[in-house]
Amino acid sequence: MENKIRVRFAPSPTGGLHIGGVRTILFNYLFAKQNKGEFILRIEDTDQARFVEGAEEYIVNCLKWCGITPDESPQVGGNFGPYRQSERKADYRKYAEELVKAGYAYYAFDTTEELESKRQVIENFRYDHQTRKLLRNSLTIPHEAVENLIKEGAPHVIRIKMPSDENISFIDLIRGHVSFNSNEVDDKVLLKADGMPTYHLAVVVDDYLMKISHAFRGEEWLPSSPVHILLWKYLGWEDDMPKWAHLPLILKPDGHGKLSKRDGQRLGFPVYAINWIDPITKEKADGFKDVGFLPEAFLNMLAMLGWNDGTDQEIFSLEEMISKFSLDRIHKGGAKFDYEKAKWYNAEWIKRSDASYLLPYVKEVFEKHEIVDIPEDYLLSIIDMVKERCILLPDFYEQAAFFFKAPQAYDINAVKPKWNTEKVEFFEAFIQNLKLGNFENSAVLEQNFKTLATEKNIKVGELMLPFRIMLVGGKFGPQVFDIATKIGKEETINRIEKAIEAFK
C-alpha cells in the first residue's frame, strides 16, 4: 500500500490540449496501469490571469475520447482531493511560511514593474543569490520593517533562497544522472502576491500530499527541476520524493522548436486532441478527433513518437501498450511530428478494425451529410467493402456516399471522348437484360455483362469505366458489379438511364 504507484497529469486549464500533453497523459497512464497503480488528473489553475472558461471540461472530454479514465480527478473525486489547486489555496501559504521560518525562503517586495525595469537596464538580470542582496526583500530590510510591511498588507511574494555553490543532482528515469549548479538557478517565486502558489510550490506540495510516486513531464521542465528537488528537501519530504522522468518533446515537422498550435494551422494538420475554440478570441484549432482519427490510432501514433517495444511492431492496442511499455525504451531526443505517418496509423487501424467497431463512427460521418436510418446490416457490409480505401473517417463518405444517393455529377471527361451510339445501345440492351435476369450475385451479373458485350462486339474494357461512372460518378470505389448488386436492380437501371441522358 505504501509503495503504490501513483502518477498524475497536471494541466493548467488555459486552452486546448496539445498532442504533447496527450502523450504525457498516455505515458503516465501506461506506466500506472502496467504497475496496477493509479492515474490522477489534477487541475493546476493557479494562474487566474490565464484561466480559460471551459478548458477543464475540454480536457476531461479529451481523456474520455482517448478511453483513458482517471482513477482520481475533480470529476470522480478520490481520497486526496480537492483536485483543483485553486481549491487548495489555503494549504500553500502555510508551507511557504514554513520555508521562510526555516530560512529557505524569504519575502520579496519588489513590484513587477521594478523588476521589469531592472531587466531593461541590466543585461541578463536574474533574481538570484547575488542580486537579491540589492533588492527589496526580507534579507535586506530590517526585521521590524518587514513585519510592518506585511502587517500593512504590502504586496509581496515569497521566493526560494537558492543556496550558493551547491551541486543539485538527481536521477532522471529517462536521462540518467542530471546535475545543476545552484548558482545558475534563480530565486523562483513560490507564492505570488495574490496568495496563489506558483507551479513550483504547488507541484511539490501536491505531489507530496497526493503521494505521487513518479512524476513524468515534458523536457521543458528540466531546468526548473533543481528548484523542485530543493523544495522536497527543505520541506523535509526528501524520502517521499517521486522519481522523475522528463519526456522528450514533440517538434515542428519543418523547423525550429516545439510543435505549436500555429504549426498546425500553417501546415494544415491538427495539433490538439479535439477541436478547440477559444471562448474569447473565437480562434479555432483543429483536433485529431474531428478530422477523423480513431482514438486508438491517435494514441498508437503518439506512443511511437519516442517509444517502441524493441521489435518491428508498430501497431499496438492500448492494452498491448500497457503490458509492453517500459520507460527505458523511451528515446531521449525530441521527435519531429510527421502527419503523413500519423495518417498511416489511422488507415491501418481502419483496415484492421471490424465493421461493427467502425459502425458508430461511420454512422456519424453519414449523419453529417444527412444520410440517416441506414439498415445496420447494409451499412456493415458497405464498411467492409470500402474500409481499406479510407485513411480518415470522413473518407467513408467520399468512398461510399454513392451507395445511398445517385451521383449528382459525372467525371464526364473519363467517358465522353469514347462515348458513341454503340455503347448507348449496349447499355439499353443491358437494361433489358437486367429487367429479366438474375441480380442476386455480382459474379452472375458480371458474366451477363460480358456476354452481352461479346454479342454486341464491344470490348469489355471499353464498357467498364462508363458503367462505373454511371453508378459512382467518378473513377473510384470497389468492384463495379459489387456496387451494382449492392444498390439493387431498380437503382442500377435508374442510374444507367439517367447517365445515358447525361452523357449525350
Add this chain to the structure above:
RNA sequence: GGCCCGUUCGUCUAGGGGUUAGGACGUUAGAUUUUCAUUCUAGAAACAGGGGUUCGAUUCCCCUACGGGCUACCA
C-alpha cells in the same frame, strides 16, 4: 549570452566494439487490380565532425559543431 538536455536514412526509429547498419512512413520502379485504393516485389536513402581508448569504433571517453529546452508574481 548563460545553464541544461539531445544527435543513426527526408521523417519516426532498431541496433551496438568486428553487422551487407534492420524496420516503418514518404519516395522511385515494376506486378496485380478492365477505376481508384489495397496488396506484392524491387530500388535509392543514415551512424554530424575531430581527437582519443582499442587489433578493431557507428557503438566507450573527450572536444567541437549542430539541434532543442529554460532563462516570468506562465504552466
